Structure formats: C-alpha cells, structure tokens
Amino acid sequence: MKRIGLIVNPYAGLGGRAGFKGSDDVSIQERALEMGVVPEAPYRALLCLRELERDADDIEILCGAGEMGEDTVRQTVLPYRVEAKAVEGRTTAADTKEAARELLEKGADLLLFAGGDGTARDIMDAVETKIPVIGIPAGVKIHSAVYAMNPQSAGKAAHSFVKETGVTVAEAEVMDIDEELFRQGQVEARLYGYLMVPQIKAYMQGMKAGGYSEAAGLAGIAMEIVSTMENDVCYVIGPGTTTRGIMEAMGLENTLLGVDVVCNKEQIGKDLNEQQLVELLNGRLFRIIVTIIGGQGHVFGRGNQQLSPRILQMAGRDGITIVATRTKLIGLGGRPMTVDTGDPETDQMLSGYYRVVTGYQDYIPYKIVL
Known part of the structure; x- marks a missing residue:
C-alpha cells in the first residue's frame, strides 16, 4: 500500500x-x-x-x-x-x-x-x-x-x-x-x-517563461483589437504585457497585473476584482481580451482569478478573444493552451479551438485542451 x-x-x-x-x-x-x-x-x-x-x-x-x-x-x-x-x-x-x-x-x-x-x-x-x-x-x-x-x-x-x-x-x-x-x-x-x-509532462506545468518583447507583433495585436472594437460593447482587458499594448494604443492607463474595462474606448473600470466586474458588466454586452502565460499556456486560472467562472459564464465562449505573439505560441513547443478556473463545467465550456490574434489581421487557430 x-x-x-x-x-x-x-x-x-x-x-x-x-x-x-x-x-x-x-x-x-x-x-x-x-x-x-x-x-x-x-x-x-x-x-x-x-x-x-x-x-x-x-x-x-x-x-x-x-x-x-x-x-x-x-x-x-x-x-x-x-x-x-x-x-x-x-x-x-x-x-x-x-x-x-x-x-x-x-x-x-x-x-x-x-x-x-x-x-x-x-x-x-x-x-x-x-x-x-x-x-x-x-x-x-x-x-x-x-x-x-x-x-x-x-x-x-x-x-x-x-x-x-x-x-x-x-x-x-x-x-x-x-x-x-x-x-x-x-x-x-x-x-x-x-x-x-x-517527470510526467502530460500533467505537470513548466516554469513560467519570461516576458516577450516582440515590438512589431505586440503593436500589431493592439492595432487589430482596437480597430475592431464595437460601439457600446465593453472590453474586459486582462493582465499582461501583451494586453498592455491595447490600452496604450487607446491612450489609457493600464493595470499591468490587474483587470481593466473599456467602453467606447474610454476606461470605465480600473483594477477590478470579481465582484466589481459582476456589478459593472451585469446587463451589458462585453468581451474578454486575455493572453496566455508564456511557457505554460494557461489562459485562465493563473494570475487572473478575477475572471472567475461566474464572469466567464456571463461572457460565454464566444465572448472571449485570446491574443499572443507568434513567438509566444511557438514557445509552447506544440503543447495546447489550457485553463484551470476551479470549475470543471466552465473549463469544459472553454475547451476547443480559438482564432488567436497574433498581429494586425493575423490569426492562428490554436486549441485549449483540459
């Protein structure tokens, strides 16, 4: 035994x-x-x-x-x-x-x-x-x-x-x-x-990789996201240097390690927690913009727990946009993206292919696997 x-x-x-x-x-x-x-x-x-x-x-x-x-x-x-x-x-x-x-x-x-x-x-x-x-x-x-x-x-x-x-x-x-x-x-x-x-790689995560500094790719991602923003739709901007460029492209202050909300290219929420997000977004149309953790591939459940299962269920799978430079995706070494929200039902909802924004009018299909 x-x-x-x-x-x-x-x-x-x-x-x-x-x-x-x-x-x-x-x-x-x-x-x-x-x-x-x-x-x-x-x-x-x-x-x-x-x-x-x-x-x-x-x-x-x-x-x-x-x-x-x-x-x-x-x-x-x-x-x-x-x-x-x-x-x-x-x-x-x-x-x-x-x-x-x-x-x-x-x-x-x-x-x-x-x-x-x-x-x-x-x-x-x-x-x-x-x-x-x-x-x-x-x-x-x-x-x-x-x-x-x-x-x-x-x-x-x-x-x-x-x-x-x-x-x-x-x-x-x-x-x-x-x-x-x-x-x-x-x-x-x-x-x-x-x-x-x-040593069971199928189940263990790697160490978080350092930041990526592909200036052109990051600028292209920001341009693509900002140019496709719709009027009267809220955009929940997740943490990270990749998403920071989106806020900077609109001339808005960014919470590098927090969650901000933008509507009509104006900041209506800064560094919000889960409850504040629920109160602000309830009854509104909104999308979530997030990036992956370099070297690990996590989309939700690592450093962005404010984006809880409750928030993700409100947005739905189609209300999520994932952004990442091509180098960041290549750095995963062929491993899929993954999620760990704490709720198996939400994790299952999030699984499948996404059109990851990798630059201006540039996309790569990439899969979330549990």
Whole structure:
C-alpha cells in the first residue's frame, strides 16, 4: 500500500478573486474573507483526490488535521490517517512546514499539497528534496514548476507515480515573486530552490517563461483589437504585457497585473476584482481580451482569478478573444493552451479551438485542451 501525504493551505488563493494579487499576508486573507470570498483550496484538493478514489484499496492518505487536509479527505472513500497535529486558529506558514515534516517522518511516499508559490516555498523549507511532491494549484501566484496543470492533473500524476513503474523524479524550480511589488505592477521573480517532482509532462506545468518583447507583433495585436472594437460593447482587458499594448494604443492607463474595462474606448473600470466586474458588466454586452502565460499556456486560472467562472459564464465562449505573439505560441513547443478556473463545467465550456490574434489581421487557430 502506498502512502500519500496531503497538506491543504486552506487560505491559498483568497486574494485572486478579490483582486489583491496574492494571499501570503494574513491581513489580505482577512480582507478577502470580509468581502465574502470563499476559500477554494479545499475544493481543489478534493478534485485531485477524486482521481485517486479508483485505487482506494491500494492507497492510504496521511494528512494534516482539520482544514489542513482531514476535512477534505473525509469527503472521499479513501482511507486516511491524521498524522499532523491540529492547529488552533488560522493556519500559518509555520504550520505548513511542521505538517510537511511530520508527514515525511511518518513515511509518506509522495506529498500532495494545495496552495501557491508561497506554499511551495514552505514545503521546500521543510522537506527539501527528500520526498517527491506534486503541487495542487490553488494560489494566486503559480510560477513554480512543481505544480500540475490543474487539480485533476495533480491526481492523475499522483496515480501514475504510485501505480506505474519507471516513473522518474527530478528537481523542479520553486519560484516566487514579491507580492507588494506585484501589487504595484512590478514582477520580480526569484528562484528559491528546488523540490523533487515526478517527470510526467502530460500533467505537470513548466516554469513560467519570461516576458516577450516582440515590438512589431505586440503593436500589431493592439492595432487589430482596437480597430475592431464595437460601439457600446465593453472590453474586459486582462493582465499582461501583451494586453498592455491595447490600452496604450487607446491612450489609457493600464493595470499591468490587474483587470481593466473599456467602453467606447474610454476606461470605465480600473483594477477590478470579481465582484466589481459582476456589478459593472451585469446587463451589458462585453468581451474578454486575455493572453496566455508564456511557457505554460494557461489562459485562465493563473494570475487572473478575477475572471472567475461566474464572469466567464456571463461572457460565454464566444465572448472571449485570446491574443499572443507568434513567438509566444511557438514557445509552447506544440503543447495546447489550457485553463484551470476551479470549475470543471466552465473549463469544459472553454475547451476547443480559438482564432488567436497574433498581429494586425493575423490569426492562428490554436486549441485549449483540459
């Protein structure tokens, strides 16, 4: 019987829907909860564990107490043992580290953890490269190469690791950025170290690639989008340097790492969170303009959680325009685009081919695959 450790950072990702661009700070968590943001990490961990239920007779889950894992695994048919002590009050980074050490000592063969880049750093501090790990993406910042493409992929990767022979492990980068600078529109990524990750490329994401600076391509994308904008239609402009050019082409101030809204080429919303977007867009015609994350191919669910399943369902699949330079698409190495919204039904709605805008009157058909 294989033993899989499970740690859930229950407050990971709270800042995404609220537009806070991170959740590491306790004060940010409190503000998000006061706004009514519902923690998603436990549900994402559950989606992962569902992929393991078919092997319930051969797998045992070693988990953290209460909301750090126990509450989630109890919703499955998987056998489990609570092997990390209970925590009083809201969990902290220190609690994550302590739980990881305890599960390592109890003999876990693989460690699953739900969180973001801050959680990955905590896991790295605790276990270093002593045990293979798989990250269940649940945070706002997910630049590290230790995470699966989505929660279901995390479960499938774990299944492959414990059930198949010949699966190798190798070091993968743990990256993180300065959240305060991130909120000011500056991305300062840093390599913190490495964790051991199963080499199953079909399920694991790569490290986020650096920015692309194809001036002509970016200018062409901006020209194409601005020239085709319709009157009285709102345009929701997602984060990124590719979409920044669209705002600059209209002479409007851009929130590099946030979500802005334009109507009749005037800015009517700046750096909006999910609830503000719902209130502004309700009853209006609108389109969403987004780009992909270089090197990973994510369209939704990485750094733009303000564009929630609720917003995406309001827009519909036909209300989404994806923009990316040709070099950015080539950089995916033939891998498809993907999404990880936290809602399987919305992910399914978004799948299929899109006419990706790659320049002025220039398009490439490219597919979103789950």
